Amino acid sequence: MSWADLIIQGALLGGYYALLAGGLSFLYGVMRVINLAHGSLAVVTAYAFWVLAEHWQVPPLVLAVVLLPLMSLVGWVLYRLVFERSLHGGTLIPILSTFGLATVLDNVLFQNFGADTRSLAPYFDTLAYDSWTLPGDIIVGELAVIEFVLAVLVLGGLHLLLMRTSLGRQIRATSEDEDAARIVGVNTRRIHATATAMAFAMVAAAGIALGLRATFDPYAGAQQLIFAFEAVVMGGAGSLWGTLIGGVTLGIAQSVGARINPQGFLIAGHLTFLAVLLARISAGGHLRSLLATQWARRQGHR
Amino acid sequence: MTLLAVRGLCAVHGLLQAVRSVDLDLAEGEILALVGANGAGKTTLLRTIAGVHAPVAGRVEFDGADITNCAPHERVARGIALVPEGRRLFLNLTVEENLRVGAVGGRKGGWDLDRVLHAFPLLRPLRKVKATHLSGGEQQATAIGRALMANPRLLLLDELSLGLSPKAIDGVYASLRTLSLAQTAIILVEQDLQRGLSFAGRVVCLLEGQIVAQGRADELTREQVMQHYFGTRLPAVGAMTA
Numbered sequence: 103m104s105w106a107d108l109i110i111q112g113a114l115l116g117g118y119y120a121l122l123a124g125g126l127s128f129l130y131g132v133m134r135v136i137n138l139a140h141g142s143l144a145v146v147t148a149y150a151f152w153v154l155a156e157h158w159q160v161p162p163l164v165l166a167v168v169l170l171p172l173m174s175l176v177g178w179v180l181y182r183l184v185f186e187r188s189l190h191g192g193t194l195i196p197i198l199s200t201f202g203l204a205t206v207l208d209n210v211l212f213q214n215f216g217a218d219t220r221s222l223a224p225y226f227d228t229l230a231y232d233s234w235t236l237p238g239d240i241i242v243g244e245l246a247v248i249e250f251v252l253a254v255l256v257l258g259g260l261h262l263l264l265m266r267t268s269l270g271r272q273i274r275a276t277s278e279d280e281d282a283a284r285i286v287g288v289n290t291r292r293i294h295a296t297a298t299a300m301a302f303a304m305v306a307a308a309g310i311a312l313g314l315r316a317t318f319d320p321y322a323g324a325q326q327l328i329f330a331f332e333a334v335v336m337g338g339a340g341s342l343w344g345t346l347i348g349g350v351t352l353g354i355a356q357s358v359g360a361r362i363n364p365q366g367f368l369i370a371g372h373l374t375f376l377a378v379l380l381a382r383i384s385a386g387g388h389l390r391s392l393l394a395t396q397w398a399r400r401q402g403h404r
Numbered sequence: 405m406t407l408l409a410v411r412g413l414c415a416v417h418g419l420l421q422a423v424r425s426v427d428l429d430l431a432e433g434e435i436l437a438l439v440g441a442n443g444a445g446k447t448t449l450l451r452t453i454a455g456v457h458a459p460v461a462g463r464v465e466f467d468g469a470d471i472t473n474c475a476p477h478e479r480v481a482r483g484i485a486l487v488p489e490g491r492r493l494f495l496n497l498t499v500e501e502n503l504r505v506g507a508v509g510g511r512k513g514g515w516d517l518d519r520v521l522h523a524f525p526l527l528r529p530l531r532k533v534k535a536t537h538l539s540g541g542e543q544q545a546t547a548i549g550r551a552l553m554a555n556p557r558l559l560l561l562d563e564l565s566l567g568l569s570p571k572a573i574d575g576v577y578a579s580l581r582t583l584s585l586a587q588t589a590i591i592l593v594e595q596d597l598q599r600g601l602s603f604a605g606r607v608v609c610l611l612e613g614q615i616v617a618q619g620r621a622d623e624l625t626r627e628q629v630m631q632h633y634f635g636t637r638l639p640a641v642g643a644m645t646a
Contacts, residue, residue: 268508275494275505282492284456287480287509287554 107240108357114242116333116353117250118311120346122326123333124257125304131340132277132297135185135196139204140305141327146207147173147309148222148318149215155225162225166310170303177302181295189294204323211320222313230314249311253349256304257342264342273297332375351378406468407432407589408453408558413462415445415452422448424613425462430558433587437594437604437621441633445613446593447489450560453591454486455479466558480509485556489563489593491547495536499527502535502550510554514586520549523579541572545579558589565596577603597626597633609633 126140137143147169154160160168180203188199223230232244264270276283276293284290312318312326329352337348352371359370410428414421422445430436438446451457453464455476464472466482474482485506494502503517521528524545530538535546544564551559561580565573577599580590594600601607601621609617609632617624617632 268504271497271501271505272508274497274501278494278496279492281456282488282494283505284476285454285480285486285488285492286506286550287477287485288505289475289477289509291475 104238104240106238108361109354110236110240110242111246112354112357113350114246114250114353115357116346116350117246117253118308118315118349119329119333119352120349121249121253121256121304121311122308123330123337123345123349124253124260124342125301125308126327126330127334127337127340127342127345128260128304129298129301130334131342132273133185133189133294134193135189136200137301138197138200138327139207139323140200140330141325142204142207142211142323143173143176143302143305144309144312144326145211145318145320145323147306148313149211149220149320151222151225151310151313152220155222162222169310170306173302173306173309174299177299177305178295180302181298185298186291186294204327208321208323215320217319219317219319220313221317222310223315226314245314249315252307252311253346256307257346260300260304261342269293269296329371332371336375336378405432406430407434407466409463409465410449410453411463411465413449413452413459413464415448415457415459417448422613423452423459426610426613426615428608428615430589430591432557433589434606435590435592435604437592437600437607438610439594439597439600439607439629439633440610443612444610446610447562448613449610450486450562450591450593451488454484454560456486477509480554480556481511483511483555483557484560485510485551485554485558486560487544487547487551487562487564489566491543493535493538493543493546493550496534498532498534499538499542499546500531502546503553506550506553510556513555515552515555517553520552523552523582524549526575539572540568541575544568544572544576548576548579556588558591561590561592561594563593563595565594565599573599597629601626601629 122144126137129135129137150172151162151165151169154165155162184199184203185196188196229245233241234244234247235241264274272283272288272293273296275286276288276290280290283293308326312322333348333352334345335348336351337344337346351374355374356367356371359366359368362370406429408428408430410426413423413426415423424445426449438449440446448457452459455471455474455478459472462472463470466479466484469482471479471482494505497505500517503520507516521531526542527545527549530542535543538546548561564576568576573596580603590604592600592604594603601624604621607619607621607624607629608615609629611632617629
């Protein structure tokens with residue numbers, strides 16, 4: 103496996119991470135909510151797909167289309183039931199409540215579906231292992247390419263919506279100064295609910311992508327949340343193109359790690375994340391001032 | 405005809421009573437200057453009328469309808485627009501985007517992007533510039549323009565001249581004079597007393613959240629208002645009413 107091949111495979115994997123991280127990044131950008139149930143909600147979508155395809159024989163392509171608006175609706179309801187209330191309680195409450203939501207979702211899944219791992223790959227013929235051959239004998243999975251393109255389309259579409267439409271302007275205005283947005287006549291409650299619904303549509307797409315590319319089980323959400331979180335932080339929280347770059351960075355880091363050592367896949371991703379995080383903190387001067395205060399404090403104690 | 409009727413309005417910030425049982429009437433097209441020292445409750449009164457600050461008692465009626473429980477965006481749709489203290493522009497949005505956001509919840513009417521840019525010619529070359537790069541006067545013009553995009557029947561202007569150069573203030577007031585021709589009622593909070601008195605038809609003086617004096621602007625002298633301003637004269641609401 104050449105290095106070029108490695109980078110391409112890593113970047114394509116990063117497309118999935120970007121798709122996964124898009125909703126998390128968007129929700130944080132608009133409402134400053136870190137949705138810790140993000141990964142679990144992706145897994146819930148995957149299970150919904152599995153149940154409907156397995157037991158109700160709904161055609162998979164129909165499901166892929168239907169589940170997005172369905173999860174949007176779930177997002178709208180959850181905004182009214184959970185997010186909106188928790189937003190009034192300061193910064194910690196949304197984190198705690200979405201953590202609680204994740205725990206409930208994970209365990210409800212476990213209660214109903216047991217510990218068996220599932221995959222959505224069988225419902226899409228041979229898509230999961232079909233491939234194209236690029237010049238230089240680089241073989242890329244069709245699914246990986248589709249997911250990468252989908253991520254670019256979703257993030258690009260969202261970017262266009264934010265920059266070009268009235269809804270987008272209202273979302274940006276609300277995200278910047280909610281009080282001022284209300285003053286000038288924006289229904290900020292509706293904007294928040296709409297943004298949550300959009301984020302949940304992205305979660306749904308990511309959940310289906312997850313089920314297609316890998317297996318999932320009731321507790322798979324936490325791992326996905328960490329990937330999404332790392333992609334968001336590396337790309338700069340709240341920035342959509344940054345999220346794409348963060349996802350690709352994570353994908354490449356993991357691929358390179360796996361090349362160095364078969365068990366290096368995860369650890370390389372985490373180490374890259376930590377390195378980027380430290381670099382960001384020290385570039386912002388926070389680290390130095392933090393160390394300086396610690397140093398001053400110690401001097402003072404003597 | 406009465407456009408705005410405020411009855412027994414009380415508003416608090418925690419334990420502080422910022423507005424105490426205020427009664428206020430405003431006719432269509434009327435211009436009212438709200439004066440008073442810092443902390444007299446002027447901003448809170450405007451924010452309560454605009455719906456972003458919930459009152460603890462009292463009623464706000466607009467155009468004959470009780471709007472006390474209406475959300476801010478519903479009030480904008482009925483024709484109340486606030487230009488908040490500190491302007492509160494969306495700094496990451498361009499001038500044009502700021503103006504367009506102002507139109508989302510508003511009424512149909514004569515104001516649109518073109519007319520606002522006509523009323524504030526200094527904004528025309530800045531349409532694609534982010535609000536964060538504007539000067540104070542340009543920001544204030546954008547903030548007023550943003551409020552006008554909603555086609556208000558009542559415009560609430562909070563601390564228009566704060567932080568602006570005298571030249572910029574002249575420009576803002578010159579543009580405002582053209583508005584008053586369009587039958588828009590205005591409640592103006594202004595630190596510059598002379599300017600407030602010369603612009604408004606009526607003056608209301610707040611002290612510690614209460615109306616202590618009101619009267620026609622041309623019948624009140626600066627000295628009379630100043631005495632009420634700092635509470636050195638006993639409240640004489642009836643005597644001063646025109």
